[in-house]
Amino acid sequence: MREDNSMKKTPTVGEILQAKGVSRRGFLKYCATTASILALPPSMIPRIAEAVENARRPSVIWLSFQECTGCTESLTRSASPTVEGLIFDAISLDYHHTLQAAAGDQAEAARHAAMEENEGGYLVLVDGSIPLANPGYSTIAGISNVDMLKETVAGAAAVVAIGSCAAFGGIPGADPNPTGAVSVQDLVTDKPVMNVPGCPPIPMVMTAVLAHFLTFGTLPNLDKHGRPMAFFGTTIHDRCYRRPFYEQGKFAETFDDEGAKAGWCLYKLGCKGPITYNACATTKWNSGTSFPIESGHPCLGCSEPGFWDKGGFYEPLSTGRFDSGAKLAGAAVAGVALGAVAAASGRRRQAKYTKEG
Amino acid sequence: MDLLDFARGPALQWAAYILVAGTIWRIVGIVLLKEKPDFSEPRARGGLGAALKVIYTRSFTADPFKPATMYPKMLAYVMHIGLFAVILLFVPHIMFFEGFLGFSWPGLPNNAIYVLGVAAVASGIALLVRRVTSPVLKLISNFDDYFSWLMTMLPMLTGLIMPLRFGVRYETLLAIHILSVAALMIWLPFGKLGHTFLVFITRGTTGMVFERRGAKT
Numbered sequence: 001m002r003e004d005n006s007m008k009k010t011p012t013v014g015e016i017l018q019a020k021g022v023s024r025r026g027f028l029k030y031c032a033t034t035a036s037i038l039a040l041p042p043s044m045i046p047r048i049a050e051a052v053e054n055a056r057r058p059s060v061i062w063l064s065f066q067e068c069t070g071c072t073e074s075l076t077r078s079a080s081p082t083v084e085g086l087i088f089d090a091i092s093l094d095y096h097h098t099l100q101a102a103a104g105d106q107a108e109a110a111r112h113a114a115m116e117e118n119e120g121g122y123l124v125l126v127d128g129s130i131p132l133a134n135p136g137y138s139t140i141a142g143i144s145n146v147d148m149l150k151e152t153v154a155g156a157a158a159v160v161a162i163g164s165c166a167a168f169g170g171i172p173g174a175d176p177n178p179t180g181a182v183s184v185q186d187l188v189t190d191k192p193v194m195n196v197p198g199c200p201p202i203p204m205v206m207t208a209v210l211a212h213f214l215t216f217g218t219l220p221n222l223d224k225h226g227r228p229m230a231f232f233g234t235t236i237h238d239r240c241y242r243r244p245f246y247e248q249g250k251f252a253e254t255f256d257d258e259g260a261k262a263g264w265c266l267y268k269l270g271c272k273g274p275i276t277y278n279a280c281a282t283t284k285w286n287s288g289t290s291f292p293i294e295s296g297h298p299c300l301g302c303s304e305p306g307f308w309d310k311g312g313f314y315e316p317l318s319t320g321r322f323d324s325g326a327k328l329a330g331a332a333v334a335g336v337a338l339g340a341v342a343a344a345s346g347r348r349r350q351a352k353y354t355k356e357g
Numbered sequence: 358m359d360l361l362d363f364a365r366g367p368a369l370q371w372a373a374y375i376l377v378a379g380t381i382w383r384i385v386g387i388v389l390l391k392e393k394p395d396f397s398e399p400r401a402r403g404g405l406g407a408a409l410k411v412i413y414t415r416s417f418t419a420d421p422f423k424p425a426t427m428y429p430k431m432l433a434y435v436m437h438i439g440l441f442a443v444i445l446l447f448v449p450h451i452m453f454f455e456g457f458l459g460f461s462w463p464g465l466p467n468n469a470i471y472v473l474g475v476a477a478v479a480s481g482i483a484l485l486v487r488r489v490t491s492p493v494l495k496l497i498s499n500f501d502d503y504f505s506w507l508m509t510m511l512p513m514l515t516g517l518i519m520p521l522r523f524g525v526r527y528e529t530l531l532a533i534h535i536l537s538v539a540a541l542m543i544w545l546p547f548g549k550l551g552h553t554f555l556v557f558i559t560r561g562t563t564g565m566v567f568e569r570r571g572a573k574t
Contacts, residue, residue, distance in 0.1 A: 235527055249448050249466040268452060275361065275528040310362065317531075318449035319456035320369045327370075328377055335378035339385025347391045354394065 013214070014053030027053070034211045037204070037283070038220060038230045051215040057092035058214065059114050059122040061152055064097045065145040066138050066172040066181055067128030071163035072098045074200035094122075097140070108141050111152065119155045123213065126184050127162040129172045133180030149187060158192040158219055159184060160209065164302055167195035167226070174308035185226055194219045195226040199302035204283050205231045225305060227277065236273035236299050239281035242266065255296065266293060270314035272301030361528045364535035372539035379546030380554055387558065400571030403564075411564025411574045412557050429487060432480040439477025443470055443513065467520075474517050481510050501548045508544045511537040 011019075017027055031049040035042065064072070076099065093099060094114035095107065102110050114122060126149065131137040135144035143151075153159050161184040164170040172181035185193045196205050209228055212220045221229045237243065245251070245265040252259035252266055265271070273281075276299050280291040293299055298314070301307045311319070358366070401407070418426050444450060448464035455461040465473075485506055488494045515534040522530065545553060552559075567574050 237527070247467045249464055251448065267449070275531070305359070306362075311365075316449070316452040316456070318453045320365060320373075320453055325457075328373060331374040331378040332381050335381025336385050338378065338382040340389060342382065342386035343389030346386065347389075350391050350393075 011057070012053065013055045013057065016057070017053075031211075034208050037208055037279075038212055038228075044215075048211060048215045052211055055214040058210075059092045059094050059118040060125055061094055061111055061114055061122060061156075062096040062099075062125045062127070063145075063148060063152060065126065065128030065130050065149070065166070066179065067163065067165050067170075069098055069127075071127040071166075071200045072096070075162070075203050075206055104141065108143075115152065115155050121157050122155070123210075124153050124156040124159045125162050126159065126166045129165040129169045129179075129181035129183060130187060131172070131179035131181050133178070137179045146187065149184070153188050153191055156191055158194065158213070159188050160206075160219075161185065161193060161195045161197075161226075162206065163201055164197040164199045164307065167197035168305040170199065171308055174306075192219050193226055194222060194228065197225075197227060197303040197305075198278060199300075199307075201303070202231070202279055202283050202285065205279065223277070225277075227303070231279040231283070232277040232303065234277065236276045236278055236281050236293070237271075240273055240293055241281070242293060260296060266296075266298040268316055269298045270312065270316055271298030272304070272307070272310070272313075272317060273299040274317060276301040276304055278303040359528075360532040361535075364532040364539065368536055368539045372542035376542040376545060379543075380551075383546050383551055384554065384558070387555070395566075395569065397570065399569045401568045403566065403569030405561075405565075407564045407568035407574065408561030409564070411567065412560045414574060415560050415563075429484060432484050432487075436477045436480035436484065439473045439480065440509070440513070442473040443477065443516070446470065471517065471520070474513060478510060478513050478517065481506065481513070505544070505548045505550045508541045508548075508550065512541055 014027075028045070028049055031052065032042075032045050035045045035048055040048075062072075092114075095111040097107075100107055100110065128138075128145075130145045130149060132146060135146060138145045140148060161167040165172060165181075166184050169177070169181050169183050169186075172179055173183070183195075185195065194209065196209065198205075205228065208230070209220060212218075212228075219228075223229050223232055225232070237246070240246075242263060242265045245263070246267055250259060250262075250264040251268040252264045253268055254260065255269065267274075271293065273293065280299070281293070284291045284294070300313050301310065304310070418430050442465065445454075445462075446465045447467070447470045451461050451464050464470075488498055488502065512534060515530065515537045519527070519530045519534060541550075544550060564574055
């Protein structure tokens with residue numbers, strides 16, 4: 001972790017945690033969990049602990065563009081204080097529309113100050129997509145989203161796209177995409193970009209990624225969509241506790257039938273678990289309470305690119321997408337016409353051979 | 358649009374158009390053909406009863422041919438029963454049909470489907486081995502025979518490997534599986550797989566002609 005004079009003025013993460021009453025045992029437990037979920041060997045636990053404990057609060061600039069603030073709600077109001085929550089508090093969040101006290105010019109001044117003081121070392125977190133159809137669709141302090149993003153990431157160490165809007169365009173980018181919304185990775189090509197998609201994303205993913213950044217100074221291994229493999233390496237279906245019912249062919253047919261009450265598989269109700277890569281089934285939500293499928297609702301596939309445009313949420317995954325019966329009827333009529341032509345031609349040949357014979 | 362969206366959307370849609378148009382084209386083209394004049398004195402009427410009789414009796418091997426054809430016949434039965442079960446009784450497939458038919462029917466547990474699917478593929482491979490090792494069968498086989506075999510086996514194989522993955526992502530395997538089904542749908546009306554919808558028409562016609570001529574059916 002890069003250290004400069006400005007960072008030395010701030011307390012270390014370890015000092016902050018200690019001040020907040022986190023025990024050594026609790027802290028090490030968090031480090032062990034983090035190592036485990038990031039698929040790191042146990043020998044890395046002391047290194048994570050040392051790095052996180054001694055890290056100066058990394059400067060984080062959080063940019064919110066075309067979004068609903070659900071990602072911020074998820075990350076900041078996830079549960080009663082947890083070690084992850086405190087770690088999250090322990091970053092130096094220098095700019096965040098929803099959370100900062102400053103407003104107007106003061107807020108923008110804080111962003112510029114953070115960028116200058118931590119040049120090359122700060123993290124930029126983005127939630128929301130960026131409209132390109134007209135820069136005026138979304139502005140902050142008179143600055144268009146695209147201009148603010150480009151200006152801010154210029155001196156960043158890395159960029160993290162939080163939520164499906166920032167990662168893939170999300171609902172603003174859904175068909176017909178009236179604002180011409182694009183994702184962060186569509187615009188930022190010269191900096192490391194990591195996507196933490198989800199609508200909203202899981203808080204634990206964010207803090208674990210920060211821990212990885214503090215420990216190694218780099219982003220973790222990413223999949224083809226730029227998502228951390230440790231969390232997005234397997235599908236919801238693979239880790240779902242209802243999977244045995246899928247294999248047995250036991251499915252809930254409606255939301256209130258006997259199958260639903262017995263906790264059977266939700267595939268028939270449109271569950272997108274088989275094609276959705278996320279850690280909901282293992283990490284769960286609300287301090288490990290449950291996840292959507294456990295609450296009786298099919299997975300919507302919210303961490304996958306373009307999930308809004310992948311058909312109906314309650315349409316089973318194996319359903320084909322036929323536009324209309326009219327076109328199939330048209331094909332049938334075409335078949336009759338072709339058959340009649342073929343038969344007429346065959347009859348002519350038959351007549352010829354019969355005559356010749 | 359990713360591969361799965363393409364497979365579930367345009368690929369499946371166009372395959373369905375071609376399947377419907379091609380199947381009706383073939384059936385109408387045959388049904389409207391002029392009946393071949395038969396100047397012989399009919400030995401029997403050769404009506405619908407004769408057609409139904411042959412449709413049934415040709416499902417089994419005639420006694421004189423049993424020693425020679427029992428093995429392939431059994432394999433063919435296993436393959437066809439497996440195919441029917443996998444296509445019509447696997448729950449995700451039933452939901453696929455329900456998507457455009459509007460109704461569904463009970464399915465089998467996945468493990469039963471896997472067993473039937475493996476049996477169908479094993480029988481298909483055994484039949485192919487027989488075809489390429491028998492000089493007579495090899496001589497009368499053409500591109501259509503091998504390509505139709507491939508088009509039938511690809512959806513089976515791509516479907517069966519889905520639970521195993523082999524390190525490939527689920528949605529990629531699903532897309533490949535659906536694309537292989539689309540290829541099967543496109544080929545089905547035009548090659549020997551046309552027997553799917555022609556089998557009873559041809560058997561019935563044979564029965565009517567044979568009975569009219571006094572042949573034992």
